[in-house]
Amino acid sequence: xxxxxxxxxxxxxxxxxxxxxxxxxxxxxxxxxxxxxxxxxxxxxxxxxxxxxxxxxxxxxxxxxxxxxxxxxxxxxxxxxxxxxxxxxxxxxxxxxxxxxxxxxxxxxxxxxxxxxxxxxxxxxxxxxxxxxxxxxxxxxxxxxxxxxxxxxxxxxxxxxxxxxxxxxxxxxxxxxxxxxxxxxxxxxxxxxxxxxxxxxxxxxxxxxxxxxxxxxxxxxxxxxxxxxxxxxxxxxxxxxxxxxx
Ligand SMILES: Nc1ncnc2c1ncn2[C@@H]1O[C@H](COP(=O)(O)OP(=O)(O)OP(=O)(O)O)[C@@H](O)[C@H]1O
Ligand SMILES: [Mg+2]
Numbered sequence: 255x256x257x258x259x260x261x262x263x264x265x266x267x268x269x270x271x272x273x274x275x276x277x278x279x280x281x282x283x284x285x286x287x288x289x290x291x292x293x294x295x296x297x298x299x300x301x302x303x304x305x306x307x308x309x310x311x312x313x314x315x316x317x318x319x320x321x322x323x324x325x326x327x328x329x330x331x332x333x334x335x336x337x338x339x340x341x342x343x344x345x346x347x348x349x350x351x352x353x354x355x356x357x358x359x360x361x362x363x364x365x366x367x368x369x370x371x372x373x374x375x376x377x378x379x380x381x382x383x384x385x386x387x388x389x390x391x392x393x394x395x396x397x398x399x400x401x402x403x404x405x406x407x408x409x410x411x412x413x414x415x416x417x418x419x420x421x422x423x424x425x426x427x428x429x430x431x432x433x434x435x436x437x438x439x440x441x442x443x444x445x446x447x448x449x450x451x452x453x454x455x456x457x458x459x460x461x462x463x464x465x466x467x468x469x470x471x472x473x474x475x476x477x478x479x480x481x482x483x484x485x486x487x488x489x490x491x492x493x494x495x496x497x498x499x500x
Contacts (some may be wrong), residue, residue: 267292267417267448268313273322275308275472282308283319284472290450290465292416295443297463298452299486301494305472306452307347310419313450314344327417340368343410347421347452349402353395357386357405360394364409380408383438384431400426407435417448424458436462460486468493 268290275283283305290296298306311317312324315335324331326338351360358377365373381387384404389397397405403426410418424432439462443449453459459466460480468476468490476493480486 265292266290267327268296268450269323269325270309270313271323273309273312273319273324275305275312275317275319281472283312283469286322286469286472286474288467288474288477290448292448293443293446295439295449295462295464296451297459297466297480298450298469299454299456299459299466299490300469304469306469307421309469310344310347310421310450310452313338314342314419315339341415341417343413343415343418343420345403345406345410345418345420345423349399349406349426351394351397351402351405351409353393356391356393357381357397357401358390360405361408361412365412368413370413376412377408380412383434384408400428400431403427404431411438411442415447417450418442419450421452422454423451424453424455456487456490470494 266289268288270286270288273283273286274281286305286309298309300306308317312319313326313331315331315338318332327341329337329341331338351357355363358381361377361380362373365376370376381390384407386401386404389401394402394405403423407423410420424435427435436458439449443464451459451463463480465479466477466486467474470493476489478489
């Protein structure tokens with residue numbers, strides 16, 4: 255559905271309805287419904303093991319929920335998981351580019367799978383922008399953790415997707431690269447793209463996100479816009495702390 259509000263077009267590009275995922279007896283995601291509009295920088299926050307990564311995996315068709323409906327850019331994720339992965343960018347929680355390829359070979363491979371043009375120029379841009387040109391010919395297994403994360407960042411955005419699902423993308427990056435990446439992400443949403451972001455770093459969520467959800471024991475316990483003068487840390491501690499005592 256699309257709404258016209260002045261010259262801004264607001265539409266729901268990510269939708270989860272009544273989604274539940276169980277691993278044996280454990281309910282990792284419990285009847286979650288969320289809807290995220292185009293141009294939103296959405297942050298999914300929550301304690302360890304609360305269901306953030308599982309939610310991202312469901313949204314990107316990597317695992318099937320037991321029940322519920324999931325749509326991304328109008329594509330039914332359960333019916334067409336590959337169709338979704340074709341159009342979105344993903345930075346998984348554990349950055350694992352293939353050990354047997356160099357950084358450059360891996361990026362070229364991603365570009366070829368995505369049938370992109372100007373592959374050489376695109377790769378040059380990302381090596382330069384994230385300052386890891388000296389690692390182009392290093393096997394992925396020998397890259398530092400932060401450099402592997404840079405490579406995973408590059409592969410997620412190299413095809414200019416309209417939506418990116420990024421699971422803790424900043425955690426191993428040095429402060430200079432973190433700043434560049436944050437600016438890149440803010441500009442990315444300013445251009446009308448959408449981010450679904452998971453993080454533990456509440457200051458980063460406060461700085462970047464337009465809207466957050468807090469998930470705890472698989473349930474969404476809070477959803478709301480991010481306001482400059484309202485501390486996300488305070489909301490998080492209040493909501494999660496209160497829920498722990500129920
Ligand atoms: N493949 C799996 N098999 C069994 N249990 C799983 C599996 N994947 C996740 N879980 C469990 O589901 C729950 C939610 O895990 P998830 O990885 O989504 O949490 P998270 O919020 O991303 O945590 P973190 O902040 O530590 O990254 C956890 O209890 C986890 O142990
Ligand atoms: Mg996780």
